[in-house]
Amino acid sequence: xxxxxxxxxxxxxxxxxxxxxxxxxxxxxxTVIQSPDTAHDFTLTSANGEVSLSDFRGKVVLxxxxxxFCPDICPATLANVGQALRDIGSSAEDVQLIMVSLDPExxxxxxxxxxxxxxxxxFIGVTGKPEQLAEVASLYGIFYQxxxxxxxxxxxxxxxxxxxxxDREGYLKLVFPFGVTVPEIADDxxxxxxx
Numbered sequence: 001x002x003x004x005x006x007x008x009x010x011x012x013x014x015x016x017x018x019x020x021x022x023x024x025x026x027x028x029x030x031t032v033i034q035s036p037d038t039a040h041d042f043t044l045t046s047a048n049g050e051v052s053l054s055d056f057r058g059k060v061v062l063x064x065x066x067x068x069f070c071p072d073i074c075p076a077t078l079a080n081v082g083q084a085l086r087d088i089g090s091s092a093e094d095v096q097l098i099m100v101s102l103d104p105e106x107x108x109x110x111x112x113x114x115x116x117x118x119x120x121x122x123f124i125g126v127t128g129k130p131e132q133l134a135e136v137a138s139l140y141g142i143f144y145q146x147x148x149x150x151x152x153x154x155x156x157x158x159x160x161x162x163x164x165x166x167d168r169e170g171y172l173k174l175v176f177p178f179g180v181t182v183p184e185i186a187d188d189x190x191x192x193x194x195x
């Protein structure tokens with residue numbers, strides 16, 4: 001009888017532990033933003049015409065500010081997002097990445113379309129007039145400036161390398177730092193898509 005009671009107590013403790021483990025709150029890999037206002041809307045130009053953030057209400061939207069000639073940070077980030085979308089399978093249909101160019105002199109809409117397609121076919125690259133891009137970057141707290149490059153690369157652009165995530169209702173929910181991994185992106189996106 002003692003053993004049955006002991007076994008019952010152990011089973012109860014294990015059951016409660018499993019419940020706590022499986023129903024614990026999600027821990028995000030990025031910085032959680034709790035803004036009372038929706039993310040700043042913007043309209044810029046893609047190879048297929050004008051694109052607004054609000055066009056994708058109902059989807060989770062990732063916003064990334066970068067440029068085609070970026071030697072390392074931009075391609076690394078876009079490659080990680082592309083792989084994360086492949087990892088989450090059919091759920092990726094409810095995610096949209098928008099890359100906002102910080103280099104309107106060189107990044108045409110057509111070049112952006114070709115560049116972003118290397119990372120994932122759903123990615124959209126957008127650009128605009130320098131003053132439009134400066135305004136959008138400012139609204140999202142993105143710093144950028146031209147710096148001297150090599151003869152081969154031409155000028156470079158130093159820029160904030162965060163990846164922003166807007167939820168289905170249009171609120172800025174999460175900011176990933178540079179270096180966020182594929183599993184971290186996939187895990188957070190899967191959680192947000194269930195909300």
